[in-house]
Amino acid sequence: MASVSYRGAERLYPGGDRPAVADLNLEVEDGEFMVLVGPSGCGKSTSLRMLAGLEEVTGGRILIGDHDVTDVPPKERDIAMVFQNYALYPHMNVADNMAFALKLAGVGKEERMARVREAAKLLDLEPYLERKPKALSGGQRQRVAMGRAIVRHPQVFCMDEPLSNLDAKLRVSTRTQIAALQQRLGITTLYVTHDQVEAMTMGDRVAVMKDGVLQQVDSPLRLYERPTNVFVAGFIGSPAMNLLSAKPGDGGVVIDNHLLPVDRATASKIDGDVTVGIRPEAWRMVSESEGGLPVRVTVVEELGADAYVYGQCDLDGVPGQVVIRAAAGRVPHKGETVHVTSDPDRVHVFDGGSGRRLST
Amino acid sequence: MSATIARRRATRQAGVYVAAAALAVFVLGPIFWLVTTSLKPRSEVFASPPKFLPTELTFANYADVLTPDTLQFFANSVIVCLGTTVMCLAFSLLACFTLTRTGTRGRKPILVGVLVSQLLPQAVLLVPLYRAADTLGLLNSRFGLMVAFMTFTLPVAIWLLRGFLMAIPLELEEAARLDGLSEFGAYWRVIVPLAKPGVAAVGIYVFFMAWQDFMYSLVFLTDASKRTLPLGVLALIGSHTIEWGQLMAVSALLLVPILLVFTFAQRYFIAGLTAGAVKG
Ligand SMILES: Nc1ncnc2c1ncn2[C@@H]1O[C@H](COP(=O)(O)OP(=O)(O)OP(=O)(O)O)[C@@H](O)[C@H]1O
Ligand SMILES: [Mg+2]
Numbered sequence: 293m294a295s296v297s298y299r300g301a302e303r304l305y306p307g308g309d310r311p312a313v314a315d316l317n318l319e320v321e322d323g324e325f326m327v328l329v330g331p332s333g334c335g336k337s338t339s340l341r342m343l344a345g346l347e348e349v350t351g352g353r354i355l356i357g358d359h360d361v362t363d364v365p366p367k368e369r370d371i372a373m374v375f376q377n378y379a380l381y382p383h384m385n386v387a388d389n390m391a392f393a394l395k396l397a398g399v400g401k402e403e404r405m406a407r408v409r410e411a412a413k414l415l416d417l418e419p420y421l422e423r424k425p426k427a428l429s430g431g432q433r434q435r436v437a438m439g440r441a442i443v444r445h446p447q448v449f450c451m452d453e454p455l456s457n458l459d460a461k462l463r464v465s466t467r468t469q470i471a472a473l474q475q476r477l478g479i480t481t482l483y484v485t486h487d488q489v490e491a492m493t494m495g496d497r498v499a500v501m502k503d504g505v506l507q508q509v510d511s512p513l514r515l516y517e518r519p520t521n522v523f524v525a526g527f528i529g530s531p532a533m534n535l536l537s538a539k540p541g542d543g544g545v546v547i548d549n550h551l552l553p554v555d556r557a558t559a560s561k562i563d564g565d566v567t568v569g570i571r572p573e574a575w576r577m578v579s580e581s582e583g584g585l586p587v588r589v590t591v592v593e594e595l596g597a598d599a600y601v602y603g604q605c606d607l608d609g610v611p612g613q614v615v616i617r618a619a620a621g622r623v624p625h626k627g628e629t630v631h632v633t634s635d636p637d638r639v640h641v642f643d644g645g646s647g648r649r650l651s652t
Numbered sequence: 653m654s655a656t657i658a659r660r661r662a663t664r665q666a667g668v669y670v671a672a673a674a675l676a677v678f679v680l681g682p683i684f685w686l687v688t689t690s691l692k693p694r695s696e697v698f699a700s701p702p703k704f705l706p707t708e709l710t711f712a713n714y715a716d717v718l719t720p721d722t723l724q725f726f727a728n729s730v731i732v733c734l735g736t737t738v739m740c741l742a743f744s745l746l747a748c749f750t751l752t753r754t755g756t757r758g759r760k761p762i763l764v765g766v767l768v769s770q771l772l773p774q775a776v777l778l779v780p781l782y783r784a785a786d787t788l789g790l791l792n793s794r795f796g797l798m799v800a801f802m803t804f805t806l807p808v809a810i811w812l813l814r815g816f817l818m819a820i821p822l823e824l825e826e827a828a829r830l831d832g833l834s835e836f837g838a839y840w841r842v843i844v845p846l847a848k849p850g851v852a853a854v855g856i857y858v859f860f861m862a863w864q865d866f867m868y869s870l871v872f873l874t875d876a877s878k879r880t881l882p883l884g885v886l887a888l889i890g891s892h893t894i895e896w897g898q899l900m901a902v903s904a905l906l907l908v909p910i911l912l913v914f915t916f917a918q919r920y921f922i923a924g925l926t927a928g929a930v931k932g
Contacts, residue, residue: 367833
């Protein structure tokens with residue numbers, strides 16, 4: 293078991309003008325479940341593959357424990373990887389797939405079989421040990437891929453979107469299984485996904501990337517409550533945070549003539565235009581006379597306990613989209629105009645130019 | 653409405669059968685003629701009008717050609733062609749490791765070079781190869797002939813194998829490397845076994861490219877005891893007479909391994925040739 297550290301790690305593909313992963317600094321603690329998340333092409337897989345040794349590191353170092361593995365071949369890194377398409381050996385049955393690494397490592401047959409059986413039991417794979425991968429369902433293949441990783445008792449697990457080939461329902465149940473399994477085994481894990489719900493529900497901590505640059509590393513809750521910039525604010529959370537441009541005002545920010553109060557410390561940092569972020573559940577519906585932002589309701593998504601209300605507002609002549617979470621019984625109708633405001637401690641303020649967080 | 657569709661389908665099907673029959677006549681006709689001629693007595697070979705089926709079956713032609721010499725030629729052919737196949741597969745698999753699985757610089761020019769060398773007519777290479785073999789003392793040796801055969805089989809083998817190997821997902825190699833194999837180990841123990849149908853198909857193809865060679869054998873081999881079977885056919889073409897019945901009998905013997913291999917390995921061969929198209 294071991295920690296993982298990226299120290300200014302960089303991957304520049306030959307012929308590329310910009311690194312796919314730039315100056316990555318990330319510390320993953322021993323036994324931690326770290327999720328790398330970000331939009332497609334942001335460099336998540338590349339970062340993971342650099343750790344596994346499948347991708348050359350063109351700058352910086354990568355350490356496992358206190359061992360610098362930057363120039364160590366993959367087979368000596370003691371990392372097990374679960375691939376998106378599982379990469380099971382089609383010519384071997386399930387048991388041999390799982391035992392292959394152990395066999396190469398010179399583990400005796402008895403011990404090999406014992407470990408395979410143990411993993412198979414853990415993953416409900418016992419009836420399938422003799423089958424070839426092509427005779428398994430997608431979910432079973434996924435479990436074999438997991439089994440192949442866990443029989444090795446490696447230092448680190450790397451998983452690259454291991455759930456993306458499963459249907460929605462299976463994905464949700466497998467997600468909890470993997471998280472529980474990881475906790476039980478206590479093996480340091482790096483998990484790549486582009487699905488922020490997966491990231492939030494599985495990770496001890498989540499690293500958000502964009503364009504090859506790490507944006508923020510934090511616990512899921514901290515990411516949700518204190519996004520460090522506009523990108524993270526908009527990426528984490530579903531439906532996404534409302535991001536509206538605003539001007540500085542007296543004791544707050546002004547969105548299309550409506551003053552939204554912010555706390556004093558934040559207000560003192562504002563200079564120039566800002567972007568205001570408000571989560572759907574942070575809106576408060578008020579009467580017209582209280583001076584909220586008018587929003588014309590266009591779509592109502594009833595979820596039973598509450599509802600998401602989608603509407604349009606006017607931002608100095610430019611139409612803006614707003615999502616509001618409304619409690620059951622207080623759900624407005626389509627076509628109605630509601631007035632909304634928020635509270636100082638629930639308003640995120642970001643610099644209009646750099647997108648950096650200004651709120652404390 | 654449905655009647656028209658049915659009629660149209662029937663017409664189309666009839667068309668397909670006619671085309672298939674024409675193709676069969678075209679492809680199988682010469683083979684049919686070869687086999688029947690080899691079974692005819694000499695008097696019927698030139699009968700006019702031609703006899704498509706011999707009225708009297710005879711194995712005399714086979715008895716005449718099945719001499720110890722012919723058997724020696726046959727054995728020579730098998731040895732040379734098997735040797736060529738084994739060496740060719742070994743070299744092309746090694747070449748394909750570099751050409752498909754590593755980021756070696758200059759892969760493109762090498763591949764193009766291989767392709768171009770294969771485009772040259774074999775006759776063009778004959779004289780330089782002869783001189784080279786002469787210098788190296790490889791003339792009149794079965795091993796020398798194998799080396800000469802590789803000049804035209806290896807490029808084809810490399811290109812065909814490359815296609816099969818590239819069709820195998822890269823992740824499998826990566827998984828194998830994380831499981832504890834070196835780059836070459838992953839190639840040799842995971843990728844190549846997965847490409848087995850392709851390797852077999854290429855092996856068969858190489859074997860028959862060598863099997864049907866006449867020109868190189870004629871030029872490289874002088875010693876009668878080392879001759880290959882196609883050269884044995886030549887012996888039956890005298891300056892005054894041609895023993896057509898015997899000629900056809902030897903030719904039929906040349907066909908035997910081809911038929912055997914295709915009967916037993918055709919599933920492999922077809923699987924190999926279509927492997928790239930379907931992903932598992
Ligand atoms: N072999 C390569 N050569 C050149 N550029 C590459 C190569 N592989 C990836 N890239 C580039 O590097 C960037 C990061 O790719 P990467 O695969 O890490 O993205 P990702 O975050 O995993 O995306 P996804 O969610 O779509 O899998 C992309 O812009 C991609 O185009
Ligand atoms: Mg990826």
